Amino acid sequence: MHGVGRMVMRRGAQLIPVMIIATFVVFALVFLMPGDPAATLAGDFATEERIMEIRALYGFDQPFIVQYGRWLWNALHFDLGQSLFSNEEVSTLILMRLPHTLLLVFYALILGAITGIPLGILAATRQGTRLDKAITSLASLGVAVPNFWLGIILVSAFALDWRIFPATGAVSIFEDPIQAIYYATLPAVALSTNVTAVLTRQVRSALLEVLSAQYIRTLRAKGLRPQAVLWRHGLRNIAATILTVAGLQFNLLFSSAVIVESVYAVPGVGSLISYSALNKDFPVVQGVALVLVVLVIAVNLLVDVFNSILDPRVAAST
Amino acid sequence: MHRVLYDNTLRPSRRSVLMGAAAVGAGMMMPAGARAQDATPQRGGTLRVSMPYNPASLDPITGRNLPDFNSLYALYDALIGFDDETLELQPMLAKSWEWSDPSTLVLELQEGVTFHDDTPFDADAVVFNLRRGLDYERSNVRSDLSGVNAVEATGPMQVTISLDAPNAALPAILSNRAGCMVSPTAVQAAEGGNIDRAPVGTGPFRFIEWRDNDLIRVERNDSYWQGPELPYLDGIEYRIINELNTAARTVTSGQADLALQLAAQQIMVARRSDNIIATATTSMTYYTAFFNYARGPLADLKVRQAMNYALNRADLQQVLMMGLGEATCSIFPSEFWASGPDAKDYYPHDPERARELLTEAGYPDGVEIATLSWPDQAAMQRTEIIGNQLAQVGIRLNVTPVQPAQAIQVFMIDGQGDMLISPTGGNPDPSLAFDRQFSATALRNAGKIELPGYRELLEATMTTYDFDERQQKLFELELFVAENALHLPQYMSAGMAIQTGKVKDFTFGILAAPRFHTVWLDENA
Numbered sequence: 001m002h003g004v005g006r007m008v009m010r011r012g013a014q015l016i017p018v019m020i021i022a023t024f025v026v027f028a029l030v031f032l033m034p035g036d037p038a039a040t041l042a043g044d045f046a047t048e049e050r051i052m053e054i055r056a057l058y059g060f061d062q063p064f065i066v067q068y069g070r071w072l073w074n075a076l077h078f079d080l081g082q083s084l085f086s087n088e089e090v091s092t093l094i095l096m097r098l099p100h101t102l103l104l105v106f107y108a109l110i111l112g113a114i115t116g117i118p119l120g121i122l123a124a125t126r127q128g129t130r131l132d133k134a135i136t137s138l139a140s141l142g143v144a145v146p147n148f149w150l151g152i153i154l155v156s157a158f159a160l161d162w163r164i165f166p167a168t169g170a171v172s173i174f175e176d177p178i179q180a181i182y183y184a185t186l187p188a189v190a191l192s193t194n195v196t197a198v199l200t201r202q203v204r205s206a207l208l209e210v211l212s213a214q215y216i217r218t219l220r221a222k223g224l225r226p227q228a229v230l231w232r233h234g235l236r237n238i239a240a241t242i243l244t245v246a247g248l249q250f251n252l253l254f255s256s257a258v259i260v261e262s263v264y265a266v267p268g269v270g271s272l273i274s275y276s277a278l279n280k281d282f283p284v285v286q287g288v289a290l291v292l293v294v295l296v297i298a299v300n301l302l303v304d305v306f307n308s309i310l311d312p313r314v315a316a317s318t
Numbered sequence: 319m320h321r322v323l324y325d326n327t328l329r330p331s332r333r334s335v336l337m338g339a340a341a342v343g344a345g346m347m348m349p350a351g352a353r354a355q356d357a358t359p360q361r362g363g364t365l366r367v368s369m370p371y372n373p374a375s376l377d378p379i380t381g382r383n384l385p386d387f388n389s390l391y392a393l394y395d396a397l398i399g400f401d402d403e404t405l406e407l408q409p410m411l412a413k414s415w416e417w418s419d420p421s422t423l424v425l426e427l428q429e430g431v432t433f434h435d436d437t438p439f440d441a442d443a444v445v446f447n448l449r450r451g452l453d454y455e456r457s458n459v460r461s462d463l464s465g466v467n468a469v470e471a472t473g474p475m476q477v478t479i480s481l482d483a484p485n486a487a488l489p490a491i492l493s494n495r496a497g498c499m500v501s502p503t504a505v506q507a508a509e510g511g512n513i514d515r516a517p518v519g520t521g522p523f524r525f526i527e528w529r530d531n532d533l534i535r536v537e538r539n540d541s542y543w544q545g546p547e548l549p550y551l552d553g554i555e556y557r558i559i560n561e562l563n564t565a566a567r568t569v570t571s572g573q574a575d576l577a578l579q580l581a582a583q584q585i586m587v588a589r590r591s592d593n594i595i596a597t598a599t600t601s602m603t604y605y606t607a608f609f610n611y612a613r614g615p616l617a618d619l620k621v622r623q624a625m626n627y628a629l630n631r632a633d634l635q636q637v638l639m640m641g642l643g644e645a646t647c648s649i650f651p652s653e654f655w656a657s658g659p660d661a662k663d664y665y666p667h668d669p670e671r672a673r674e675l676l677t678e679a680g681y682p683d684g685v686e687i688a689t690l691s692w693p694d695q696a697a698m699q700r701t702e703i704i705g706n707q708l709a710q711v712g713i714r715l716n717v718t719p720v721q722p723a724q725a726i727q728v729f730m731i732d733g734q735g736d737m738l739i740s741p742t743g744g745n746p747d748p749s750l751a752f753d754r755q756f757s758a759t760a761l762r763n764a765g766k767i768e769l770p771g772y773r774e775l776l777e778a779t780m781t782t783y784d785f786d787e788r789q790q791k792l793f794e795l796e797l798f799v800a801e802n803a804l805h806l807p808q809y810m811s812a813g814m815a816i817q818t819g820k821v822k823d824f825t826f827g828i829l830a831a832p833r834f835h836t837v838w839l840d841e842n843a
Binding site: 033034035036037038039040041042043044045046047048049050051053057083085086087088092093096097152155159160163166167168169262263264265267271272275278279280 | 372373374375381382383384455456458460461462512514515529530531532533557559560561563564565567568570571572573720721722723724725726727728730731742744745754759761
């Protein structure tokens with residue numbers, strides 16, 4: 001476990017520079033988008049004079065590095081500032097919205113895992129059969145289907161025609177966990193198809209590779225039952241693959257959530273960041289970017305920690 | 319000159335004729351589909367509204383976009399009210415107003431009104447609010463009140479406003495943001511006077527919570543001055559749903575009672591459902607293209623007129639608004655009192671005439687117009703169809719897509735490009751509508767010039783207080799803008815909403831600024 005501890009320490013030290021670089025890049029990208037928020041802030045019936053006043057009032061006329069520096073200084077003091085447009089505290093916005101997105105992402109990940117892993121195993125152990133072909137084709141379809149489209153189809157079937165699930169909205173998991181999961185079901189299903197598809201394909205090919213390895217043949221030759229070979233040796237060896245793929249999918253799900261959240265009117269961070277980026281609401285975009293960077297780094301670290309427990313060679317090599 | 323703008327001789331709108339005696343009182347006119355038949359309003363229930371825009375602020379003077387009015391008049395009363403359908407001014411917090419001379423407006427205030435925090439409403443509160451509109455650094459209504467020289471409490475319930483110059487639009491300005499009354503106590507108690515997220519007014523509903531870009535909740539004001547019956551609702555929950563199709567689905571799936579600010583597409587879809595009422599009502603918003611006529615090809619009147627003749631507005635309206643709008647060369651809907659008989663069809667679709675004018679202007683082989691357009695799908699579609707119609711007479715659009723905020727900077731401030739395709743409108747007063755688009759000081763006037771004759775006509779509309787005379791002056795100004803082809807108007811938009819049969823007496827109004835005080839829910843529907 002010594003290796004694991006060192007890995008955590010080293011990653012922790014990387015966190016600060018990565019956060020600074022990431023927020024700098026995001027800030028620069030938003031800054032490079034033409035126009036500034038002053039015209040939006042001045043309103044539908046603005047005058048040119050008013051736009052200039054607002055520019056000075058909010059400091060939009062300051063150089064890029066001064067604006068970023070001011071943001072960073074405050075952020076280092078745990079002050080993420082307020083939305084330019086609605087004056088809401090950025091930290092409040094994130095705290096209100098992140099749980100909705102996390103619920104969707106984890107729910108989709110779990111749905112993806114409980115469908116994708118068995119399907120992958122089934123396909124690998126029945127390699128070349130019709131079942132394998134059906135599963136593989138389905139997985140290709142799952143990767144290809146855009147989840148916003150699937151989202152709309154699911155709403156029209158399960159919310160408008162049959163009225164089994166709500167068409168839109170979300171309930172806070174802290175207020176009513178059962179309702180929260182109920183509301184999150186359709187969007188989570190829409191999000192999960194990509195996870196299912198990717199996991200199925202990865203599990204299948206990883207398992208096929210392991211099952212064709214020399215030591216598996218040796219085990220079989222020794223007379224071990226095929227079931228035992230599969231469960232004790234095959235799956236154990238693809239666990240790292242599953243974890244890594246799941247970790248990557250977790251990160252990708254945040255970007256898919258941007259669209260699915262808007263189809264289902266889920267007040268999560270996905271809809272927050274797209275709305276804020278379009279309006280050039282610097283403080284909100286920066287705040288969300290910061291939180292997402294931390295989340296992604298934390299999940300990657302977690303995946304690596306688990307991997308190194310499963311396979312000590314990993315810890316030794318990082 | 320007694321209260322000449324509060325005048326009952328207004329030309330009745332098509333709809334008010336239709337309604338006739340069915341109108342029970344002010345603000346009770348409603349879209350035909352939503353009309354309650356012989357039903358007595360019921361008290362109680364929470365109205366669930368879906369709307370696509372998060373307000374910028376719930377402070378009337380720091381807010382900035384028209385959709386903010388979905389919730390503003392639920393929370394605030396303005397000094398002066400208006401009829402939803404005609405914009406005819408009506409008493410509100412000011413029970414009467416009078417021009418003692420053309421530059422002095424005297425308001426007599428309603429007694430017995432209190433703010434939601436129990437602060438009494440009086441002349442001092444009005445002075446506080448108008449001064450705040452002029453002085454607060456975050457105020458977006460300073461330009462509305464720019465001619466105001468002094469505001470004084472001339473009695474406990476009387477306020478006198480002195481202007482630098484006559485301005486017949488002032489009462490209408492006081493029916494909008496600048497006239498919405500905020501509790502002085504609340505402003506004084508707030509940090510930096512910022513009540514963006516903690517609004518306190520005198521309106522029919524009091525503020526409960528605002529989860530940003532998610533939900534706004536308001537609750538019945540039990541001591542509403544127009545009560546005790548009103549408002550009928552216990553409260554309103556506004557869900558903010560940015561995606562229009564999603565917002566419409568909340569009503570079809572029964573999760574909301576009413577969805578506001580939709581587009582033609584959702585109205586057409588909703589009309590296929592039996593138990594959903596979809597309405598598209600007259601609106602003050604219009605689609606046009608702003609011209610920079612200070613330089614380039616659009617400095618030539620003949621080119622501007624050629625563009626206007628080249629458009630087939632009926633087709634545009636049919637395709638882009640699915641027939642729910644109104645093709646027009648004016649900036650007002652034809653039933654609006656300031657819209658004269660001659661402007662609407664000033665430029666019939668006449669490609670021959672357009673080509674002739676281009677040739678006369680020295681462009682026999684056509685002309686290229688540097689065009690800016692918003693980048694969203696609907697705007698690009700609009701731009702392509704307009705471009706296609708213009709191309710048929712040899713006018714080629716060289717289109718650059720820009721975000722709305724950037725368009726303001728690039729076109730209106732930096733003066734780049736010849737024209738910008740954009741919707742606009744929604745002004746409470748017709749003089750303001752012209753002033754904000756065509757005056758040299760207007761942001762939308764990219765060339766910052768006025769053609770000879772414009773200023774005199776505009777000023778006549780601002781200094782004429784007799785209703786009929788003012789109406790004539792406005793007709794003249796409207797015609798001047800059309801004759802000189804100062805822009806490329808296309809069609810009027812519509813106020814588009816869908817609702818369930820439960821919602822009674824809701825009217826979006828031509829300004830899309832509903833008050834909700836007489837809306838009620840029919841639990842038996």
